[in-house]
Each structure stands twice: as structure tokens, then as C-alpha cells.
Amino acid sequence: MKSRDDGWSSQWGPRPERRVQPYWWPPSLLLRQLGSALYVSALVGWRAFPYWAVHYGIRCIPGAAGSWGQGCIGFPAHPVWEMTAACNLSCIHCHASGGKRAADELTAAEAKRMMEQLAEVRDFRMMAFTGGEPLVREDLFELLAYAQALGFTNTLATNATLIDDAVARDLRRYGVVIGAVSLDGFDAVTHDYVRGQPGAFDAALRGIRALQRAGIPLHINITVMEYNVDQLKPLMELVDELRAAILIMYQLVPVGRGRAIERASLDLEANERLIRFMVEAQSRSKAIMEPVAGPQYWSFLLHRAGIRRGSLLRLAETVFHGCSAGRGFVYIKPNGQVWPCPFIEVSCGNVRETPFPTIWTTSPVFADLRERENRLEGRCGACEYRRLCGGCRGRSWAISGDYLAEDPSCFVHPPAGDEVA
Numbered sequence: 001m002k003s004r005d006d007g008w009s010s011q012w013g014p015r016p017e018r019r020v021q022p023y024w025w026p027p028s029l030l031l032r033q034l035g036s037a038l039y040v041s042a043l044v045g046w047r048a049f050p051y052w053a054v055h056y057g058i059r060c061i062p063g064a065a066g067s068w069g070q071g072c073i074g075f076p077a078h079p080v081w082e083m084t085a086a087c088n089l090s091c092i093h094c095h096a097s098g099g100k101r102a103a104d105e106l107t108a109a110e111a112k113r114m115m116e117q118l119a120e121v122r123d124f125r126m127m128a129f130t131g132g133e134p135l136v137r138e139d140l141f142e143l144l145a146y147a148q149a150l151g152f153t154n155t156l157a158t159n160a161t162l163i164d165d166a167v168a169r170d171l172r173r174y175g176v177v178i179g180a181v182s183l184d185g186f187d188a189v190t191h192d193y194v195r196g197q198p199g200a201f202d203a204a205l206r207g208i209r210a211l212q213r214a215g216i217p218l219h220i221n222i223t224v225m226e227y228n229v230d231q232l233k234p235l236m237e238l239v240d241e242l243r244a245a246i247l248i249m250y251q252l253v254p255v256g257r258g259r260a261i262e263r264a265s266l267d268l269e270a271n272e273r274l275i276r277f278m279v280e281a282q283s284r285s286k287a288i289m290e291p292v293a294g295p296q297y298w299s300f301l302l303h304r305a306g307i308r309r310g311s312l313l314r315l316a317e318t319v320f321h322g323c324s325a326g327r328g329f330v331y332i333k334p335n336g337q338v339w340p341c342p343f344i345e346v347s348c349g350n351v352r353e354t355p356f357p358t359i360w361t362t363s364p365v366f367a368d369l370r371e372r373e374n375r376l377e378g379r380c381g382a383c384e385y386r387r388l389c390g391g392c393r394g395r396s397w398a399i400s401g402d403y404l405a406e407d408p409s410c411f412v413h414p415p416a417g418d419e420v421a
Helices: 027-044 049-060 110-119 140-150 165-175 188-195 201-213 230-242 258-264 268-282 296-304 311-319 356-362 366-368 379-380 391-399
Strands: 078-084 126-132 153-158 176-182 218-224 246-251 288-292 328-331
Touching: 027 268, 027 311, 049 288, 110 140, 110 356, 126 218, 140 153, 140 366, 165 176, 165 201, 176 201, 176 246, 188 201, 201 218, 201 296, 218 391, 230 268, 246 268, 268 296, 268 366, 296 311, 311 391, 356 366
Parallel strands: 078 126, 078 328, 126 153, 153 176, 176 218, 218 246, 246 288
Antiparallel strands: none
16 A cells, blocks of 8 residues: 555555655755855856746755755765666666676665665765666666655656656656756767667657656756767757756766777867857756866866955855765765766775765775865866866776876866966
8 A cells, every 4th residue: 555645655664764854954055056056157147047046946956955066967965876787778888888787786675775874974865866777677666765765855867768657757756856867969860879779869858758747857968979079059959948957968988888989088178168168058058057077167167257266266165066076976886886976986895795874984085085185186186176176086087097196188277288268
């Protein structure tokens, strides 16, 4: 028998007690979220900010649950669980090398214990489920319901091809407050090529519309690479047409299956072009935009405005966090391995062997990343924005094998020393 309020089923066993703090407490968290959006709005001249705030911003607050501003992969202070390697698509850039289910994935019981441990970390208010493709895991709704009962708000990263109206309604019932859907082209030709399956684009659009009919705010993920970098303008038009509340602009980092197409990743000059495009596009987009693997976005905005020290820089360091790897953000693999982010393939421990709070507080890798302003190397270590930006630690790892090395794609302080205008 199911409860009328949240869909909990007695067949899943006893309901856990709520352990997670509400996403709106203390109210200062909401002020920091608003402050980060206002600061971006001022720096880029975001004309649509009032529209976004009224139509999307308020609805996005549960998805930003407890964050203290903007950072890479959206914002700091949330765990992401790659709940399965299984996927119905075969994307050429997949960092998880999604396809078949791994033999050692966490069981439902192990996953529930892991979520109980995550709930012990006071800063965590939102639980993000990703894959692979989460919807191919048969116990997805049970696990969403468990996270919801613990007090988490849930977000789901999906290719959306398996979502219809009934699935979308169930996702909302089980606490999904934002649906994050990947689009890698503005048309079927590019998207289907990247996704490795004909019809993926049209199926994703059907899934997006089902999410919207269910009242779930839309978050679009775009992975920028040489295959689609020339399509960004029409892609942005599509994002607004789809009424997306959030747009996260990933850059291809050559890990997982992406190693085979490393040549398609953006170099220093392409990174600069992308971030300049993001700044211009944000000024007119109705979605709020954030980078992944491009934390120079914030340092570029400040550098362009002449903010290099003083109170305005300190304010920016309060609401912007650049690379969030290990500094609030954490990524858990299907087998329980804990990574700082999906692009830093370094295990900090395994929740099967060590309770997550112990890993979170004692891992030397996390210590390095949390104290990065004192430990970064090269140009990143000497940069005035090292606390706010920090460079992409994932790209540094992928290119050099050292997650503290300088980010080779930084154009704000390029290798030759000629600063960006």
C-alpha cells in the first residue's frame, strides 16, 4: 500500500527517518544563491534575469538545495551517484564508458546505507542520480523514494529517451525536482552521431516535453567538443525554445570513452572562444548558464571588469567557487568508489569498506583540493583567482596525471604571459 504524500511503498521495508536539513535552512544559503545569480547578472548584463528569477529561479531553489553559490558542475555541496554503468545509448564522449551493467554495482541495500551516510554530512541537501542511464536500473524509483524519505531533494541526469508521461509523473512523485537532460547538437544529425543511436534526438525531445508536462524544471547539459562547437548559437536558441531553466556547458575532458576522441577536446584558444561565447549568450539567454571544466568563466568575468583584488573579489569568492571537485562536490561510482569528480579518476575510498563521512573528512585527496590555493602548481598556483577559479582539476589530471598541476587551457594568464583583454 502506498502513502498518498510521497509514494512510499511498504514493500520496500520501513521508511527511514528524515536526517537531512531542509534546503532552505538557514536562509543565508538562499541569499548566497541569489547573490551569485545577481553577481553574474551584473557582470554580463543579463537582460533576462528578472524573467528567469520569476519563471525559473524560484522553482530551481530545491534543486540548488543548500548550495552556497555557483561552481563547476552547477554548484558545490552536493553528492552525485553514478548508480549504474548500464545505458541504452553509446555516446562517443561518455566519461563513464556507459553500456553494460557492471558486475560489482551497489545493491539496493548497499545504496540505501550509502545514502544514510551521505545524510550525515550537514552540507548535503540534494542527491543527484546519474549513470550510465538511471532509468535502466529497475530499483530507481525505490532508491529515489528512499532519498526523498531521508530528506534529500532529488535531481536526475538522463538522456530522456526512456521518459514518457507516466515515467515523468513517477519521477516527480519520488522527489525529482530538476530533470537534467543531455543535448549534444541542435539537430538529429549531430546529436544522434554523438549519442551513437539513430532517433536519440527525437526521443530526447519527447522525454523533455513529458518532464515539462509533469512540472519538473528542465536543466540542459551540453558537452562542447569539435563536433558541435560551431553549433552553439542554434543550440542556445533551442535551449530557450525548450524553456530550460538551467544550462550547463560541459567541455569534453578526455577520460573514459572520451580518451578515444581526445583530439576533439578544446584547446586553450577554443576554451577562450567558448567562454567569451557563454558571456555573450548569457546576456540574452532566459536560462542561467554555468560551465563544467571551464572555471575560467568566473575569473574572466572578474578580470574583464578589472576586479583583481579588494572587497569585490572577496565577495566573488563567497558566491563563486570555480572547480568544486572535492570542495563540496563528490562523485560516487557504481561500485562505491568515491572520486572528487567524474573527471578525476582517483579513488578516495569505497563506501563498501569505509563509511562515507570518514572518507569525506580524512581523504588526503580531498584535503589537497580543499586547500588548493596553497597547493596548486604552475600558473594556477600563482594566479590571483586561484581560490575562486582553481583551474579545472579534471583536465589537469587527464592531461598530466596530477590533479594539482596547472590547467593547460587557461587563457586568462596564458603560458606566454600575454593576458586576455
